[in-house]
Amino acid sequence: MSLRISTKGRYGIRAVSRIAVERESLPVSLHTISREEHIPLHYLEQLLLRLRRKGLVSSIRGPKGGYVLNRRPDRISVAEILEALEGKLSMTDCLSRGECSLDKKCILNPFWARLNDRIQSDLDNITLEELVSGAWERKLKPAVHIKDPA
Amino acid sequence: MSLRISTKGRYGIRAVSRIAVERESLPVSLHTISREEHIPLHYLEQLLLRLRRKGLVSSIRGPKGGYVLNRRPDRISVAEILEALEGKLSMTDCLSRGECSLDKKCILNPFWARLNDRIQSDLDNITLEELVSGAWERKLKPAVHIKDPA
DNA sequence: ACTAAATCCGACTATTTTTGTCAAGTATAA
DNA sequence: TTATACTTGACAAAAATAGTCGGATTTAGT
Numbered sequence: 001m002s003l004r005i006s007t008k009g010r011y012g013i014r015a016v017s018r019i020a021v022e023r024e025s026l027p028v029s030l031h032t033i034s035r036e037e038h039i040p041l042h043y044l045e046q047l048l049l050r051l052r053r054k055g056l057v058s059s060i061r062g063p064k065g066g067y068v069l070n071r072r073p074d075r076i077s078v079a080e081i082l083e084a085l086e087g088k089l090s091m092t093d094c095l096s097r098g099e100c101s102l103d104k105k106c107i108l109n110p111f112w113a114r115l116n117d118r119i120q121s122d123l124d125n126i127t128l129e130e131l132v133s134g135a136w137e138r139k140l141k142p143a144v145h146i147k148d149p150a
Numbered sequence: 151m152s153l154r155i156s157t158k159g160r161y162g163i164r165a166v167s168r169i170a171v172e173r174e175s176l177p178v179s180l181h182t183i184s185r186e187e188h189i190p191l192h193y194l195e196q197l198l199l200r201l202r203r204k205g206l207v208s209s210i211r212g213p214k215g216g217y218v219l220n221r222r223p224d225r226i227s228v229a230e231i232l233e234a235l236e237g238k239l240s241m242t243d244c245l246s247r248g249e250c251s252l253d254k255k256c257i258l259n260p261f262w263a264r265l266n267d268r269i270q271s272d273l274d275n276i277t278l279e280e281l282v283s284g285a286w287e288r289k290l291k292p293a294v295h296i297k298d299p300a
Numbered sequence: 301a302c303t304a305a306a307t308c309c310g311a312c313t314a315t316t317t318t319t320g321t322c323a324a325g326t327a328t329a330a
Numbered sequence: 331t332t333a334t335a336c337t338t339g340a341c342a343a344a345a346a347t348a349g350t351c352g353g354a355t356t357t358a359g360t
Binding site: 001002003004005006009010013014017082086087089090091092106107108110111112114115117118119121122123126131132134136137140142143144 | 152153154155156159160163164167232236237238239240241242256257258260261262264265267268269271272273276281282284286287290292293294
């Protein structure tokens with residue numbers, strides 16, 4: 001099953017979404033997120049740690065503590081969240097390393113790159129706010145392709 | 151690094167591409183593909199096995215043998231090749247299993263599904279012929295999104 | 301000051317997936 | 331008959347993923 005998004009990415013998105021919907025920007029604790037989103041507590045801990053180090057969330061320690069967003073949800077893209085958790089979006093190593101291991105330049109490389117760009121573009125374009133409000137649906141239309149004439 | 155295409159998929163596409171460009175549909179041997187595309191022989195062997203079982207290629211045994219395409223390159227989509235090698239394209243298990251493990255329906259599911267559809271659509275739309283000829287570039291335009299007004 | 305609620309952090313483990321490798325067999329052209 | 335080439339299943343190494351643990355630190359409330 002190719003092109004998967006790991007649980008890391010999906011858990012992480014669920015987590016920040018939960019923080020985002022908290023009224024009055026109250027801190028949301030790991031326990032709360034873990035319980036409500038069914039994410040293993042200690043695993044979740046790791047994910048929020050990454051997100052904090054990348055500057056997406058801040059933590060508040062002690063009782064009544066938890067996590068809050070560092071920016072408004074409409075200023076955070078889905079791509080940013082995924083990238084913080086799983087690293088840069090890259091379909092192939094060639095793309096991230098910038099060059100192909102093959103002697104003769106691999107002609108497929110530009111194809112992967114284009115595909116990569118299109119997905120990246122989609123993820124860049126959707127904000128956390130749109131994700132939780134459902135507004136993403138207007139932006140991310142089902143793709144329509146021109147059929148070959150039979 | 152998320153949303154990767156494994157070597158299985160990339161090797162496989164390179165392999166069928168090599169078979170596709172062989173003039174006069176002569177069979178191309180594993181050795182030839184392995185040598186020219188720098189793919190480990192015995193690994194390649196497995197990949198071609200899958201492709202044969204899925205009906206994309208046929209094998210010819212004995213000296214001067216090798217593999218040939220079962221259909222014209224313009225009748226084989228990139229999606230088919232990838233699916234034969236790596237299984238159905240699916241960003242999340244939820245999508246392939248059809249249902250989410252969460253009690254309350256996960257609101258993110260439709261989002262992953264839409265993203266999935268868009269990629270699938272891209273891959274369905276490009277044929278092997280277009281891939282090797284470079285014609286894919288006309289079909290798969292760089293995505294342009296409407297910027298938020300500042 | 302004490303306690304309990306919470307995050308912090310590194311190290312560790314388990315599981316799964318990916319990426320191969322190998323050996324013994326079968327088919328066939330020359 | 332021989333060398334070339336595919337067939338098949340089993341095995342193995344390496345990497346990535348997913349999860350666990352223990353102890354430390356911070357802080358609100360009493």
